[in-house]
Amino acid sequence: MRDDVLSGGFTDTPVEAARAFRAALEAMARPGSIHRVEGARAPAPVSEAAAVLLLMLCDRETPLYLAPGHDVAPVRDWVAFHIGAPLVGASEAMFALGGWQALAPLDAYRIGTPDYPDRAVTLIAELGNLAPEGARLSGPGIRETARLSLPEVAAFQRNHRLFPLGWDAFFTCGDRLAALPRTSVVEAG
Amino acid sequence: MSVTEIGTEARRGWMGLLARAPAARLAGVFDPLGAAPGFEWLRAPETGGVMVRGRTGGTGAPFNMGEMTVTRCALRLETGEVGHAYVQGRDKAHAERAALVDALMQGPRAAELREAVLAPLAEAEAEARRKRAARAAATKVDFFTMVRGEG
Numbered sequence: 001m002r003d004d005v006l007s008g009g010f011t012d013t014p015v016e017a018a019r020a021f022r023a024a025l026e027a028m029a030r031p032g033s034i035h036r037v038e039g040a041r042a043p044a045p046v047s048e049a050a051a052v053l054l055l056m057l058c059d060r061e062t063p064l065y066l067a068p069g070h071d072v073a074p075v076r077d078w079v080a081f082h083i084g085a086p087l088v089g090a091s092e093a094m095f096a097l098g099g100w101q102a103l104a105p106l107d108a109y110r111i112g113t114p115d116y117p118d119r120a121v122t123l124i125a126e127l128g129n130l131a132p133e134g135a136r137l138s139g140p141g142i143r144e145t146a147r148l149s150l151p152e153v154a155a156f157q158r159n160h161r162l163f164p165l166g167w168d169a170f171f172t173c174g175d176r177l178a179a180l181p182r183t184s185v186v187e188a189g
Numbered sequence: 190m191s192v193t194e195i196g197t198e199a200r201r202g203w204m205g206l207l208a209r210a211p212a213a214r215l216a217g218v219f220d221p222l223g224a225a226p227g228f229e230w231l232r233a234p235e236t237g238g239v240m241v242r243g244r245t246g247g248t249g250a251p252f253n254m255g256e257m258t259v260t261r262c263a264l265r266l267e268t269g270e271v272g273h274a275y276v277q278g279r280d281k282a283h284a285e286r287a288a289l290v291d292a293l294m295q296g297p298r299a300a301e302l303r304e305a306v307l308a309p310l311a312e313a314e315a316e317a318r319r320k321r322a323a324r325a326a327a328t329k330v331d332f333f334t335m336v337r338g339e340g
Contacts, residue, residue: 082232
């Protein structure tokens with residue numbers, strides 16, 4: 001168990017973090033596009049892509065919420081050693097990690113304020129399946145429409161209506177990730 | 190030997206000693222021990238700043254004294270022991286040697302390391318303190334109040 005906790009960080013941090021950041025940036029700028037990332041390994045049940053996102057996006061100043069299922073001792077220890085992010089409840093988090101069902105209820109998270117709409121949570125949702133099919137996406141960054149296998153549609157429609165407030169989401173599955181910002185319009189496919 | 194058997198106090202002692210030792214002196218006593226054992230990085234050496242805090246007289250309210258540069262790293266030997274190091278300055282080789290010694294001190298070579306590395310470092314540190322204290326003592330002034338001509 002100790003092995004899992006201490007290993008799994010980037011081996012060449014500047015290069016790997018820059019590559020991962022590029023992938024996350026592309027994913028967020030072009031909702032629905034799927035990107036591969038690599039270089040990090042966290043204890044189960046955290047996927048490789050989610051581990052990369054945590055290492056790259058989180059630090060001591062970004063409160064992190066671990067949803068039930070991901071809130072286990074090895075993951076907590078791994079976060080403490082590699083990232084140092086304070087673990088907090090859903091309402092204070094800047095990042096939240098968990099399965100889609102476990103992240104609910106979604107109205108517990110920060111959605112920003114009219115003065116600072118950026119002070120909102122970024123969800124990192126672990127999905128069992130991530131494919132360019134299913135719900136139809138349109139909006140900024142999407143030429144006509146894109147498709148992404150979202151776990152549901154209603155929650156994203158409600159979130160989009162809050163714009164410019166609202167949360168943003170990354171989806172991870174194995175070593176692949178995609179993203180859906182609050183600007184995207186989601187319709188059932 | 191696990192970390193709990195060694196005791197936190199003892200480990201704190203040698204980690205502090207390694208952190209304070211000048212890089213060249215640590216290299217001087219560690220490198221003659223022969224080839225460094227194989228290891229993998231858990232956290233490659235990285236340099237950053239830490240805020241040093243102090244308390245007036247050791248018991249007063251804490252205050253920020255100033256920032257200092259530290260280099261830290263963590264590694265695991267082929268035999269499984271994990272070594273950590275936080276050292277003064279930005280010398281990555283110093284941090285690596287300190288972490289190696291910390292890891293080796295938890296293994297079967299502890300006695301050898303204690304003799305060859307820790308003892309000379311502790312001695313050098315004590316000697317430097319003595320010299321400094323002696324220099325300071327030479328400038329010591331004893332103040333006393335003369336009896337004033339009252340009464």
